[in-house]
Amino acid sequence: MKLKKYIYRKNKVENWTEVFQNPCQVTVRSFQTGTVKINRKGTLNPDHPLAGDVQEEELEVPILVYWVRHKEKGDILLDAGLDASYITDPYGGLEGSSVDEFKLGEHKNIAYHIQDHGIELKTVFLSHLHADHAAGVRELPRDIPYIISKGEYDEYQPEVHGDFLEGLEELYEIDFSQATKIPPIGSSIDILGDGSLWTIWTPGHTPGHMSFLVNGMEGPVLLTMDAAFIHENLETGVAPGDYTWNVEMAQETLEKIIEFLREYPQVRVGPGHGTLKLSI
Numbered sequence: 001m002k003l004k005k006y007i008y009r010k011n012k013v014e015n016w017t018e019v020f021q022n023p024c025q026v027t028v029r030s031f032q033t034g035t036v037k038i039n040r041k042g043t044l045n046p047d048h049p050l051a052g053d054v055q056e057e058e059l060e061v062p063i064l065v066y067w068v069r070h071k072e073k074g075d076i077l078l079d080a081g082l083d084a085s086y087i088t089d090p091y092g093g094l095e096g097s098s099v100d101e102f103k104l105g106e107h108k109n110i111a112y113h114i115q116d117h118g119i120e121l122k123t124v125f126l127s128h129l130h131a132d133h134a135a136g137v138r139e140l141p142r143d144i145p146y147i148i149s150k151g152e153y154d155e156y157q158p159e160v161h162g163d164f165l166e167g168l169e170e171l172y173e174i175d176f177s178q179a180t181k182i183p184p185i186g187s188s189i190d191i192l193g194d195g196s197l198w199t200i201w202t203p204g205h206t207p208g209h210m211s212f213l214v215n216g217m218e219g220p221v222l223l224t225m226d227a228a229f230i231h232e233n234l235e236t237g238v239a240p241g242d243y244t245w246n247v248e249m250a251q252e253t254l255e256k257i258i259e260f261l262r263e264y265p266q267v268r269v270g271p272g273h274g275t276l277k278l279s280i
């Protein structure tokens with residue numbers, strides 16, 4: 001795999017008010033590609049003082065992909081969800097004890113959604129490389145750029161993460177080390193260069209995890225991806241304890257997100273496995 005640097009133009013804004021004052025011709029909608037079962041006790045870190053008495057409980061949550069349509073830059077996906085192989089095999093053809101299990105109905109795979117909506121895919125951004133966010137790459141076009149954050153591919157192990165990136169010749173990496181830190185959420189990059197779509201460095205769930213902000217005419221939308229799994233993470237202020245690379249870092253990241261949402265209550269927020277809602 002050839003890793004290339006994702007080139008972007010630095011936006012000089014210093015705060016989000018300035019960003020939100022200039023909304024863009026960009027829309028976002030979600031597709032559900034199957035479901036995954038998570039445990040409440042892993043989703044809300046039981047060791048956190050605010051967690052209370054978290055009980056073991058299985059939660060079946062949606063696996064989501066976001067479709068961003070930009071007036072000039074065309075159709076973009078944020079994450080790739082699941083491909084059709086999961087319709088007949090909950091492991092998507094992967095083997096091993098650490099392989100995740102998902103449920104996918106017919107006509108729910110990402111390529112189906114793309115065709116169904118007449119999407120002409122130009123670019124795919126992946127928040128991180130977990131199966132429920134990246135497996136769908138297997139049925140997406142090969143001749144478009146795929147973009148992850150720097151550091152994420154270093155952790156990529158085919159025996160755990162699967163063959164999702166197979167056949168791609170190159171991957172673009174976003175380097176957040178030079179990114180503008182916009183308080184309170186931190187390193188943020190205007191990835192299309194016009195203020196319409198931002199990526200925000202939110203490490204913890206994985207080393208290079210990133211979230212997104214869509215600055216459209218209908219108001220700003222923050223897509224936390226797996227920096228918060230469900231709304232309860234945002235409401236309680238407790239980050240996940242399981243499924244997480246660095247629990248402390250994930251907690252710090254979640255707190256920054258919550259601070260951001262409190263400061264900008266007009267922002268609608270979608271956690272990684274939950275629907276969009278007006279702030280917290």
Ligand SMILES: [Zn+2]
Nearest residue numbers: 128130205226
């Ligand atoms: Zn994940």
